Amino acid sequence: xxxxxxxxxxxxxxxxxxxxxxxxxxxxxxxxxxxxxxxxxxxxxxxxxxxxxxxxxxxxxxxxxxxxxxxxxxxxxxxxxxxxxxxxxxxxxxxxxxxxxxxxxxxxxxxxxxxxxxxxxxxxxxxxxxxxxxxxxxxxxxxxxxxxxxxxxxxxxxxxxxxxxxxxxxxxxxxxxxxxxxxxxxxxxxxxxxxxxxxxxxxxxxxxxxxxxxxxxxxxxxxxxxxxxxxxxxxxxxxxxxxxxxxxxxxxxxxxxxxxxxxxxxxxxxxxxxxxxxxxxxxxxxxxxxxxxxxxxxxxxxxxxxxxxxxxxxxxxxxxxxxxxxxxxxxxxxxxxxxxxxxxxxxxxxxxxxxxxxxxxxxxxxxxxxxxxxxxxxxxxxxxxxxxxxxxxxxxxxxxxxxxxxxxxxxxxxxxxxxxxxxxxxxxxx
Numbered sequence: 522x523x524x525x526x527x528x529x530x531x532x533x534x535x536x537x538x539x540x541x542x543x544x545x546x547x548x549x550x551x552x553x554x555x556x557x558x559x560x561x562x563x564x565x566x567x568x569x570x571x572x573x574x575x576x577x578x579x580x581x582x583x584x585x586x587x588x589x590x591x592x593x594x595x596x597x598x599x600x601x602x603x604x605x606x607x608x609x610x611x612x613x614x615x616x617x618x619x620x621x622x623x624x625x626x627x628x629x630x631x632x633x634x635x636x637x638x639x640x641x642x643x644x645x646x647x648x649x650x651x652x653x654x655x656x657x658x659x660x661x662x663x664x665x666x667x668x669x670x671x672x673x674x675x676x677x678x679x680x681x682x683x684x685x686x687x688x689x690x691x692x693x694x695x696x697x698x699x700x701x702x703x704x705x706x707x708x709x710x711x712x713x714x715x716x717x718x719x720x721x722x723x724x725x726x727x728x729x730x731x732x733x734x735x736x737x738x739x740x741x742x743x744x745x746x747x748x749x750x751x752x753x754x755x756x757x758x759x760x761x762x763x764x765x766x767x768x769x770x771x772x773x774x775x776x777x778x779x780x781x782x783x784x785x786x787x788x789x790x791x792x793x794x795x796x797x798x799x800x801x802x803x804x805x806x807x808x809x810x811x812x813x814x815x816x817x818x819x820x821x822x823x824x825x826x827x828x829x830x831x832x833x834x835x836x837x838x839x840x841x842x843x844x845x846x847x848x849x850x851x852x853x854x855x856x857x858x859x860x861x862x863x864x865x866x867x868x869x870x871x872x873x874x875x876x877x878x879x880x881x882x883x884x885x886x887x888x889x890x891x892x893x894x895x896x897x898x899x900x901x902x903x904x905x906x907x908x909x910x911x912x913x914x915x916x917x918x919x920x921x922x923x924x925x926x927x928x929x930x931x932x933x934x935x936x937x938x939x940x941x942x943x944x945x946x947x948x949x950x951x
Contacts, residue, residue: 699732703732807837840874856884
């Protein structure tokens with residue numbers, strides 16, 4: 522009898538649990554709760570969830586919060602399936618008006634002379650019918666529209682037309698990043714003109730490093746480029762190629778920024794010894810923006826990194842980050858140039874340098890190891906070092922890692938000391 526009572530109670534408890542589960546199913550959640558749950562789903566999952574029931578479809582379709590931040594990834598080495606294209610077009614055309622932060626990332630196979638025509642065509646299809654009047658951040662990475670091994674000039678013209686239509690739909694950008702795009706001059710100007718005109722009073726971050734495919738020309742000498750760049754009233758972060766700068770443009774930026782420019786990233790992807798910028802121009806910028814943080818990147822097909830650093834930087838710009846990345850297919854002709862570059866960085870950037878990245882296909886040489894050790898040793902704030910190189914000795918790696926680890930510990934202790942000191946009441950300090 523007792524066993525029958527216990528089994529009956531167990532059955533009743535199970536029924537009560539099932540009833541609670543049924544009552545607390547997702548369909549019974551308030552719309553606000555469902556919207557919060559859906560916000561953690563990927564775009565593909567949201568599209569599948571729309572087919573579950575009418576209420577979910579209505580909620581997902583009518584909720585701007587679910588579509589405000591979107592990232593699309595293209596891969597030129599993969600064949601895009603028809604369903605992917607349909608889903609992409611469905612999202613851009615139906616939910617594009619809700620986009621506020623839009624990022625497009627392109628993946629290329631790690632081989633030289635990659636044909637980027639497929640990537641450009643995917644991006645052109647992506648822009649078809651896209652309207653984003655609420656857009657405030659637009660980032661496109663590694664979309665190489667025109668190179669000497671990709672001579673198709675029709676696609677960049679089509680992309681420029683679609684892109685200018687999208688950017689003219691009323692959006693006021695705060696962030697515009699399109700490095701490595703290598704636009705032809707005419708098409709690249711059309712896009713930048715729209716950004717300069719529509720976002721003159723809102724744009725805060727501008728990244729146009731290697732924006733133009735303009736080797737042999739000087740973008741900074743174009744009046745429209747200098748006028749548009751200096752017309753931006755709220756610009757605080759600028760990433761630009763040294764190839765685009767002149768003395769007049771640097772001085773003009775200093776005059777209009779009035780201390781607003783906080784970060785300046787300079788890229789050198791060619792030998793720039795033929796480009797001369799006076800130190801007084803950089804001093805004028807530093808005087809106008811005394812707290813500016815400067816980083817420098819030497820990337821691409823550089824056989825003489827010393828020529829890309831330029832002597833004009835000597836003891837003038839407070840460079841805190843330095844990157845030297847030379848593709849393995851384009852090795853240095855003479856390792857001496859790299860050693861001189863490391864010595865230059867140690868001598869002139871030592872008081873400020875905090876991060877150093879070196880990727881190069883070098884030969885094993887004892888003097889090179891010592892040059893790298895000297896750089897790390899004599900830069901007191903250098904706490905991040907990444908070197909993908911060939912070392913002469915395995916002890917070099919251990920020595921560098923030990924110095925960096927000790928420096929990080931010392932800097933962490935100083936940071937904790939300052940933080941604890943700031944929390945001590947004033948009467949205790951007295």
